[in-house]
Amino acid sequence: MKVIVWNAPERMNVEQHEVPMPKVNEVLVRILGVGICGSEIEGYLGHNSLRVPPLIMGHEICGRVEQNGDGANQFDVGQKVVVNPLLFCDECLSCLKGLTQLCAKRQIVGIHRPGGFAQYVAVPQSTLVPVSESMNPYRASLAEPLACSLRAVRRAIERHTFPNIVVFGAGGIGLLSAKVTRLLGASKVLIVDTNDDRLHMARNIQFEHIFNPTKGNLKEHAAALFGSKGVDVVIDAAGFQPTRESGMELLSPGGTIMNIGLGIDETKLFINRLIRSEIEILGSFCYTRQDFYDAVQLLEQGVITEEGWTEVRSLTEANTAFQDLVSGKVINGKIFLDPSR
Numbered sequence: 001m002k003v004i005v006w007n008a009p010e011r012m013n014v015e016q017h018e019v020p021m022p023k024v025n026e027v028l029v030r031i032l033g034v035g036i037c038g039s040e041i042e043g044y045l046g047h048n049s050l051r052v053p054p055l056i057m058g059h060e061i062c063g064r065v066e067q068n069g070d071g072a073n074q075f076d077v078g079q080k081v082v083v084n085p086l087l088f089c090d091e092c093l094s095c096l097k098g099l100t101q102l103c104a105k106r107q108i109v110g111i112h113r114p115g116g117f118a119q120y121v122a123v124p125q126s127t128l129v130p131v132s133e134s135m136n137p138y139r140a141s142l143a144e145p146l147a148c149s150l151r152a153v154r155r156a157i158e159r160h161t162f163p164n165i166v167v168f169g170a171g172g173i174g175l176l177s178a179k180v181t182r183l184l185g186a187s188k189v190l191i192v193d194t195n196d197d198r199l200h201m202a203r204n205i206q207f208e209h210i211f212n213p214t215k216g217n218l219k220e221h222a223a224a225l226f227g228s229k230g231v232d233v234v235i236d237a238a239g240f241q242p243t244r245e246s247g248m249e250l251l252s253p254g255g256t257i258m259n260i261g262l263g264i265d266e267t268k269l270f271i272n273r274l275i276r277s278e279i280e281i282l283g284s285f286c287y288t289r290q291d292f293y294d295a296v297q298l299l300e301q302g303v304i305t306e307e308g309w310t311e312v313r314s315l316t317e318a319n320t321a322f323q324d325l326v327s328g329k330v331i332n333g334k335i336f337l338d339p340s341r
Contacts, residue, residue: 163232
């Protein structure tokens, strides 16, 4: 089978591997579509310590059951499924608290074991969630990033009523987070990005308020847009010094900044303002099983779709796709890879 192997920073190669055999309680999935995640871009550049080459990345997966291993009998061959790539022990303290995404022994398909940048992948039966035949595989592949966004937004707005929200980043997680904020009752949403093409794309999918901070004063723009109520919530889907610093500056007293972007690790923050204004800083990693199932339902219902902000490329174009994402040449917020092309 064809696979895309990340062999070194900024180098992915098309290789031929044997089709994996599903082990006990595992299922072989023939991949129909797989999304490129923003965290994988950092991995591609060699900035993510969790990803170690050589590695087959890819954790946003939709496919069909091709073969059941011994003990795997919950899904019929040919059934359409999405993969919940987060594996947990169900025994550690975090799991016992229901925080399975923080499992001490957690593993993620496409990071700790071969992922979906391939024609086939073997995964535990427990990771599979059925989806309808009518849903196209690219929309279905959004289940994982939508689950991430859904959890982050739910937690960010928990203390706020009809909040004014600023979202940093018009990539996949940023746009999905912005979409979720509207579903959950946001008053106004401002999307901030330094890429004009992406901002125009966001406007084309009905986000009225967009801003490029390299071309004006973001704080003044936000004050004019949000008025006396100000900014209640900032969702940082980028994760860099300027976005984290600006997010803190924008928030009204009592506001919340939700960090979901993993751009950099070390960040300088002005903590005295946080103290004096009682600003809440949160981080969100992955999702619970409930978040994942809720995300699948939103996609099944067509409440959130891939239309107008995504594109599809061949699996063999993966390295070029990553290069384009790194250089900012990609207008759309999301790229899917299709192994059949």
